[in-house]
Amino acid sequence: MSTSQEESMENSEVSLQDIETEGLSQSQIVRKRFVRHRGAMVSIVFLIIIIGTVFTALESRIFGIRIPGWWKYTIEDLPELKLGVCNDGLVGCPTFSVVPSFLGGDGIHLGEHPFGQDDIGRDYLALVMRGAQRSLMVTFVIGAMSGVIGTVIGAISGFYRGIIDSVLMRFTDFIITVPTIIIGSVIGFHFGNLGVAFLAFYLGLFGWTGLSRLVRGEFLTLREREFVDAARVAGATNRRIIFKHILPNAVGIIIVSVTLLMSGAILLETALSYLGFGVVAPDVSLGSLISQYQESFTTRPWLFWYPGLFIISIALSINFIGDGLRDAFDPRQRRRITKKDRKNAKVARKALAHK
Amino acid sequence: MEGSRLLAFIMRRLGTLGVILFGSSFLLYNLAALSGDPLADLRISLDPRAKQQVISLTRELQLNIPPPIRYFLWLRGVLGLFVGNLDLGNTRTGESVGTAIASAVPTTVRLVFTASILAMVLGISIGIITALRQYSKFDYAMTFVSFLLFSLPIFWVAVLLKQFMAIEFNNWLSAPTISLKALTAIGVVLSLIVSSVAGATGKKNYTIFGSVFAGTVVTLWTLQKINWFLEPGLGPIFFFIACVGISYGVTQLSVGIANKTALKSSLSMAVVGLILYYPTRKAFTFDKQGLIVVAMAILTITLAVIAALIMAKIDKAAIVRTTVISAFFMGLVRLLDQLMYTWPRFISTDAINYRPVPTVGQANSLLEPGDYWISTLDLLMHLILPTIALTAISFAGYIRFARGTMLEVLNQDYIRTARAKGLSERTVIMRHAFRNTLIPLSTIIVVDFAGIIGGAIITERVFGWKGMGTLFNAAINSFDLNLLMGVFFLTGTLALTANLVADLLYSALDPRIRTGSGA
Numbered sequence: 001m002s003t004s005q006e007e008s009m010e011n012s013e014v015s016l017q018d019i020e021t022e023g024l025s026q027s028q029i030v031r032k033r034f035v036r037h038r039g040a041m042v043s044i045v046f047l048i049i050i051i052g053t054v055f056t057a058l059e060s061r062i063f064g065i066r067i068p069g070w071w072k073y074t075i076e077d078l079p080e081l082k083l084g085v086c087n088d089g090l091v092g093c094p095t096f097s098v099v100p101s102f103l104g105g106d107g108i109h110l111g112e113h114p115f116g117q118d119d120i121g122r123d124y125l126a127l128v129m130r131g132a133q134r135s136l137m138v139t140f141v142i143g144a145m146s147g148v149i150g151t152v153i154g155a156i157s158g159f160y161r162g163i164i165d166s167v168l169m170r171f172t173d174f175i176i177t178v179p180t181i182i183i184g185s186v187i188g189f190h191f192g193n194l195g196v197a198f199l200a201f202y203l204g205l206f207g208w209t210g211l212s213r214l215v216r217g218e219f220l221t222l223r224e225r226e227f228v229d230a231a232r233v234a235g236a237t238n239r240r241i242i243f244k245h246i247l248p249n250a251v252g253i254i255i256v257s258v259t260l261l262m263s264g265a266i267l268l269e270t271a272l273s274y275l276g277f278g279v280v281a282p283d284v285s286l287g288s289l290i291s292q293y294q295e296s297f298t299t300r301p302w303l304f305w306y307p308g309l310f311i312i313s314i315a316l317s318i319n320f321i322g323d324g325l326r327d328a329f330d331p332r333q334r335r336r337i338t339k340k341d342r343k344n345a346k347v348a349r350k351a352l353a354h355k
Numbered sequence: 356m357e358g359s360r361l362l363a364f365i366m367r368r369l370g371t372l373g374v375i376l377f378g379s380s381f382l383l384y385n386l387a388a389l390s391g392d393p394l395a396d397l398r399i400s401l402d403p404r405a406k407q408q409v410i411s412l413t414r415e416l417q418l419n420i421p422p423p424i425r426y427f428l429w430l431r432g433v434l435g436l437f438v439g440n441l442d443l444g445n446t447r448t449g450e451s452v453g454t455a456i457a458s459a460v461p462t463t464v465r466l467v468f469t470a471s472i473l474a475m476v477l478g479i480s481i482g483i484i485t486a487l488r489q490y491s492k493f494d495y496a497m498t499f500v501s502f503l504l505f506s507l508p509i510f511w512v513a514v515l516l517k518q519f520m521a522i523e524f525n526n527w528l529s530a531p532t533i534s535l536k537a538l539t540a541i542g543v544v545l546s547l548i549v550s551s552v553a554g555a556t557g558k559k560n561y562t563i564f565g566s567v568f569a570g571t572v573v574t575l576w577t578l579q580k581i582n583w584f585l586e587p588g589l590g591p592i593f594f595f596i597a598c599v600g601i602s603y604g605v606t607q608l609s610v611g612i613a614n615k616t617a618l619k620s621s622l623s624m625a626v627v628g629l630i631l632y633y634p635t636r637k638a639f640t641f642d643k644q645g646l647i648v649v650a651m652a653i654l655t656i657t658l659a660v661i662a663a664l665i666m667a668k669i670d671k672a673a674i675v676r677t678t679v680i681s682a683f684f685m686g687l688v689r690l691l692d693q694l695m696y697t698w699p700r701f702i703s704t705d706a707i708n709y710r711p712v713p714t715v716g717q718a719n720s721l722l723e724p725g726d727y728w729i730s731t732l733d734l735l736m737h738l739i740l741p742t743i744a745l746t747a748i749s750f751a752g753y754i755r756f757a758r759g760t761m762l763e764v765l766n767q768d769y770i771r772t773a774r775a776k777g778l779s780e781r782t783v784i785m786r787h788a789f790r791n792t793l794i795p796l797s798t799i800i801v802v803d804f805a806g807i808i809g810g811a812i813i814t815e816r817v818f819g820w821k822g823m824g825t826l827f828n829a830a831i832n833s834f835d836l837n838l839l840m841g842v843f844f845l846t847g848t849l850a851l852t853a854n855l856v857a858d859l860l861y862s863a864l865d866p867r868i869r870t871g872s873g874a
Contacts (some may be wrong), residue, residue: 022705170374172376177851178843241482263505272509290508290511291510294510294514304511311508312507320502323502
């Protein structure tokens with residue numbers, strides 16, 4: 001890259017920063033940056049669609065009120081295994097088709113069992129929907145609990161330092177020592193039958209360690225800054241300093257690591273269910289579905305593909321949202337160079353050359 | 356002064372380490388003990404001997420003592436460590452936990468070691484390249500790939516690998532021909548990667564793309580024509596070409612191609628390699644192959660040091676280093692060639708029968724023992740799938756971390772100073788930026804290495820290896836408290852020690868960090 005080009009890029013950076021500082025609050029800047037991150041925006045729409053679809057698919061009960069789902073089967077239904085619909089003598093293959101008829105396909109339709117049927121005839125779409133509900137729920141519970149516990153412990157030990165810090169950090173070390181998958185397995189094995197919410201709760205109790213260290217580090221630096229001194233001189237209480245002055249400055253790092261923690265959580269849940277220590281039958285999760293049907297990959301691959309695709313789509317979108325948030329919150333972040341910037345840079349370079 | 360402070364720091368940390376281990380083991384012991392009854396299946400059993408078994412197991416495992424107190428009996432055995440008499444108790448089947456773990460650790464290490472090394476090397480190099488080519492197509496592609504790998508459940512990948520890398524590959528190997536479509540696809544993908552890494556623009560970009568594409572297609576086509584996939588090998592000529600390539604590459608990265616002495620010294624090793632090509636092939640047929648390989652390695656390194664010392668007049672250390680690194684890689688290529696040479700013999704054995712990539716297990720028991728090269732190949736073949744799966748999963752983290760660190764380092768003032776002094780880009784990157792990137796990376800690597808001992812539970816299960824993960828699984832499923840605690844004791848101690856080592860390493864590598872401040 002030639003120096004003049006670099007220079008002009010530098011210039012466009014500066015002008016951009018000017019725009020950003022011009023009468024915009026911190027949260028507005030963050031929002032603007034986030035909206036500009038294409039991957040994150042696509043992912044957030046995608047994730048919302050997935051969540052919406054998954055949670056309305058099956059009938060559910062909230063406070064005893066029965067809410068019907070949009071899908072006709074439930075995971076308890078046992079429809080007949082359809083013979084002769086599929087090629088190669090397979091039974092219960094997926095019936096949905098996305099190739100329109102004018103392109104030589106079967107037309108766009110869902111059919112009786114869009115994701116096929118499992119070995120005893122249960123509708124696989126219903127199973128995958130239930131599995132995804134379970135996995136999403138575990139993910140969000142772990143994310144929320146770890147986020148709260150990690151923030152509180154990290155904030156307290158970073159703000160008060162000294163003996164409180166030592167005790168809390170040694171406690172964190174103590175939780176870190178127990179590998180997550182071991183504690184998860186012990187918990188899942190013994191409490192898995194108490195239901196998925198309980199499992200998620202317990203896993204959340206052990207997932208906060210990394211976050212608390214990050215938050216502590218952030219608090220340790222922020223508490224030495226001038227604005228904290230100013231607040232203290234003005235007579236602010238510790239409580240006020242923590243919540244009104246330091247926490248808003250640390251919120252970026254917290255949000256980002258909670259999203260990353262959630263994408264890890266969905267993998268942890270599926271891994272535990274795969275090992276048989278997570279969600280147990282008759283309930284299903286995406287991990288337990290894969291574990292149950294991995295042997296049938298050669299004969300009935302759809303039983304293996306769909307839960308996997310759901311895990312990947314959910315985790316991938318959460319990761320991209322996390323990346324977008326990190327870019328949005330990072331003050332040192334330089335904006336990605338768009339085509340327009342390149343064009344501007346070219347114009348500027350030419351102008352420089354003519355000078 | 357400094358030394359005594361460091362010692363005090365280490366002692367303090369070791370003290371807290373002990374306390375933490377005590378606390379977490381106490382927690383885990385009681386959690387595990389109170390949450391299930393190890394005799395449950397025996398109590399409901401209708402077998403007349405079950406009652407007897409309940410009594411004997413209760414006595415052996417001291418189940419009549421309440422768990423919090425039983426914990427201290429277990430702890431007494433562990434503390435025997437300090438008088439040279441570690442006792443982790445017995446498993447339910449009466450085997451010593453220590454023995455069970457001692458036999459499982461090598462398996463796990465074998466499984467995870469290569470994958471970790473590969474993940475680190477690949478991840479760090481790709482991470483650094485993406486940082487150097489920030490916001491390029493390659494950078495975007497790698498960001499996407501690393502997020503994708505982050506999101507993959509390993510057991511899912513494993514099933515796909517078994518299907519496509521083992522079963523389908525073995526099928527393909529029965530008639531190894533590459534269709535025109537596949538040939539084009541491979542060529543396009545490879546040349547896209549290379550051209551985006553090279554980061555050239557305009558005409559040069561198309562030239563790189565075209566030449567890589569043509570090269571790949573022609574090479575693959577020729578390889579398939581000469582039936583290379585069934586009878587692979589480099590032969591002396593290609594071995595020599597590879598060695599020359601290594602010499603240039605290592606010299607460029609290590610001291611810069613302008614250093615003619617280093618280049619000559621490395622090239623001399625390539626010539627030595629060529630001369631010794633046939634003698635080594637003969638040597639590789641003798642008995643006691645393991646010893647011979649080790650001896651060859653030592654010989655190669657010694658030769659490299661001697662060659663470098665003869666040629667170098669000034670700056671000896673750098674030249675010796677370059678030559679030794681080159682010689683090391685040349686040795687690896689030589690071993691690879693020898694393995695390729697053994698390949699036809701390997702796949703035609705009855706136990707393999709032209710299906711070389713296995714889907715499960717850690718060794719082929721049908722294979723006749725004795726031939727070093729064949730059993731090495733067998734071992735490697737069993738390692739391939741788990742290694743790919745583990746590498747794919749863990750190297751994404753390294754890419755992201757190395758990229759982030761490198762970008763941070765590149766923004767530092769000392770990098771600008773180095774550029775302002777007029778140093779070459781290679782020196783700036785390799786000597787100023789890369790080395791500083793390694794400081795935070797080294798601490799992560801240490802912690803990861805400790806984690807690998809207990810970290811492959813799912814992989815072991817999917818690929819049917821019998822290591823620590825299997826032990827742990829068995830321990831949970833059969834309520835085997837002593838076994839569970841044994842596994843935990845090892846992994847927990849390793850994790851904490853690694854954290855301590857990482858902290859010490861950090862302060863040793865980065866003088867800005869002082870061990871005394873904070874704990």
